[in-house]
Amino acid sequence: MQVTTGRSSNLFNAPVGSSFTEFLNLAAPELLPGRRPLPPGDHGAVAPHGTTIVAATYNGGVVMGGDRRATQGNMIAQRDIEKVFPTDAYSVAGIAGTAGIAIEMIRLYQVELEHYEKIEGTPLTLDGKANRLSIMIRGNLGAALQGLAVIPLFAGFDLDATDPAAAGRIFGFDVTGGCWEEQGYSSVGSGSVFAKSSLKKLWKPAMDEAGAVRILVESLYDAADDDSATGGPDIIRKLYPILAVVDAEGVRRLTDDEVGAVVAEVIADRTANPGV
Amino acid sequence: MAMQFYASPEQLMRDRSEFARKGIARGRSVVVLSYSGGVLFVAENPSKALHKVSEIYDRIGYAAVGKYNEFEALRQVGVRYADLRGYSYDRRDVTARGLVNAFAQQLGAIFGEQSKPFEVEVCVAQVGASAAGDELYRLTYDGSVTDEPGFIAMGGQSEAIASNLREKHSNEHDLRAALKVATEALGSIGGENGNPRTLSAAQLEVAVLDRARPGRAFRRIIGAALEGLLSVPDSDAKPETDAKADADATPDAETGTPSEE
Numbered sequence: 001m002q003v004t005t006g007r008s009s010n011l012f013n014a015p016v017g018s019s020f021t022e023f024l025n026l027a028a029p030e031l032l033p034g035r036r037p038l039p040p041g042d043h044g045a046v047a048p049h050g051t052t053i054v055a056a057t058y059n060g061g062v063v064m065g066g067d068r069r070a071t072q073g074n075m076i077a078q079r080d081i082e083k084v085f086p087t088d089a090y091s092v093a094g095i096a097g098t099a100g101i102a103i104e105m106i107r108l109y110q111v112e113l114e115h116y117e118k119i120e121g122t123p124l125t126l127d128g129k130a131n132r133l134s135i136m137i138r139g140n141l142g143a144a145l146q147g148l149a150v151i152p153l154f155a156g157f158d159l160d161a162t163d164p165a166a167a168g169r170i171f172g173f174d175v176t177g178g179c180w181e182e183q184g185y186s187s188v189g190s191g192s193v194f195a196k197s198s199l200k201k202l203w204k205p206a207m208d209e210a211g212a213v214r215i216l217v218e219s220l221y222d223a224a225d226d227d228s229a230t231g232g233p234d235i236i237r238k239l240y241p242i243l244a245v246v247d248a249e250g251v252r253r254l255t256d257d258e259v260g261a262v263v264a265e266v267i268a269d270r271t272a273n274p275g276v
Numbered sequence: 277m278a279m280q281f282y283a284s285p286e287q288l289m290r291d292r293s294e295f296a297r298k299g300i301a302r303g304r305s306v307v308v309l310s311y312s313g314g315v316l317f318v319a320e321n322p323s324k325a326l327h328k329v330s331e332i333y334d335r336i337g338y339a340a341v342g343k344y345n346e347f348e349a350l351r352q353v354g355v356r357y358a359d360l361r362g363y364s365y366d367r368r369d370v371t372a373r374g375l376v377n378a379f380a381q382q383l384g385a386i387f388g389e390q391s392k393p394f395e396v397e398v399c400v401a402q403v404g405a406s407a408a409g410d411e412l413y414r415l416t417y418d419g420s421v422t423d424e425p426g427f428i429a430m431g432g433q434s435e436a437i438a439s440n441l442r443e444k445h446s447n448e449h450d451l452r453a454a455l456k457v458a459t460e461a462l463g464s465i466g467g468e469n470g471n472p473r474t475l476s477a478a479q480l481e482v483a484v485l486d487r488a489r490p491g492r493a494f495r496r497i498i499g500a501a502l503e504g505l506l507s508v509p510d511s512d513a514k515p516e517t518d519a520k521a522d523a524d525a526t527p528d529a530e531t532g533t534p535s536e537e
Contacts, residue, residue, distance in 0.1 A: 111363050
């Protein structure tokens with residue numbers, strides 16, 4: 001079979017399966033992340049970095065949140081960056097690390113999931129999705145060791161789960177592609193030390209969605225309080241954390257008004273008790 | 277060793293066309309039509325797993341008749357083409373027209389160069405902002421393409437189905453009315469003594485490209501939702517329990533419907 005795509009021809013008959021990445025490797029390998037050789041050295045300072053991502057499960061789903069700051073060295077590179085993305089109808093990923101590479105990776109990952117779903121006629125399982133993401137991170141290991149690391153946090157609603165309380169699941173990764181399921185809550189990025197401590201005290205089993213949203217906003221506030229690379233809520237510019245809920249209905253990003261209301265509550269409480 | 281006999285190009289092409297047409301005519305039909313809310317695909321297909329109607333991309337759907345392995349291969353080519361293009365440029369740069377051109381080249385090359393043509397007929401549809409903006413393309417086994425606004429009927433006895441659609445189709449229809457038009461058109465052929473058949477939800481594969489939905493517009497309509505749409509229109513006014521009872525009592529309800537036409 002032969003189809004001319006305008007890019008390359010005679011590649012559509014290539015013996016590829018359901019993976020877009022594998023197909024891309026044959027059709028247009030130059031578009032694959034991780035294919036670009038880097039000169040020796042540490043390149044961590046060349047591009048903006050995203051910072052803190054948090055996620056928490058609740059009874060019926062999972063919520064993921066991210067602050068809006070990207071930094072480059074001691075400078076704030078961007079105040080309104082988005083680091084939480086829907087990856088398909090029932091999953092989200094948040095990214096910490098080198099922003100440009102992370103966004104490229106997520107973009108490819110989104111196509112990967114959709115491509116599989118279209119070719120196979122059925123979506124991947126949630127564990128399958130998490131494993132697929134870990135393979136992509138592993139592919140970036142060389143660049144990561146030269147300072148261009150990407151560490152995502154992945155969360156989704158498991159359509160195969162029988163217990164609604166356990167349907168929302170979170171997966172964490174390390175730079176080598178190691179993939180672990182996180183219990184209850186998790187965080188990645190420079191502010192994650194503080195966010196995790198905060199969540200450890202605030203998270204309870206069987207919370208509802210509003211409760212989970214509230215503790216995520218609290219934890220991002222705590223992260224911003226102590227980590228200079230994490231941005232707090234910017235009430236002057238009305239820049240609030242991005243929060244995405246995944247439940248049986250699918251992924252839904254909370255509106256600025258919804259998040260703004262929670263932020264206002266948290267700020268009011270903190271005004272009364274700033275914690276010194 | 278076998279003798280090589282001369283056959284004129286005209287004869288070769290005629291034979292291939294006839295072969296492909298016969299293959300396509302054996303299969304059951306598919307109807308694609310524009311309605312107020314988007315593009316509707318209705319296929320007569322008892323299988324729940326082997327689809328004749330599928331998603332290609334955000335605003336693009338695919339329907340096919342003929343030989344399953346051939347139109348399935350073509351569909352996968354289409355998905356790869358669309359995903360590659362969308363990934364390397366932008367999602368909005370994936371258009372039905374581009375995809376149709378790729379398909380046409382493929383089908384044309386196979387028809388001209390290989391001894392056996394593809395026994396397929398394909399529709400690629402792209403939903404627009406309004407019914408006037410919908411694009412419906414029909415591709416045939418030899419790579420020829422036609423742009424048919426409004427509706428397309430493919431497969432066995434498609435002429436009879438198309439003439440039925442021509443009378444009843446309107447871009448102004450809502451989903452229920454459009455589905456009624458499509459199922460009646462599909463049922464207008466194949467009955468005993470030329471009588472129309474009434475097709476049930478179990479015999480149909482139905483999907484839409486939903487104009488109002490942002491991003492991926494393709495949505496399958498299955499199970500109770502499909503039965504609800506197929507049930508008699510005035511069940512709309514009835515309470516939910518009555519509508520369900522109607523759907524359960526399928527044979528009775530359906531023999532009742534023709535009188536309402």
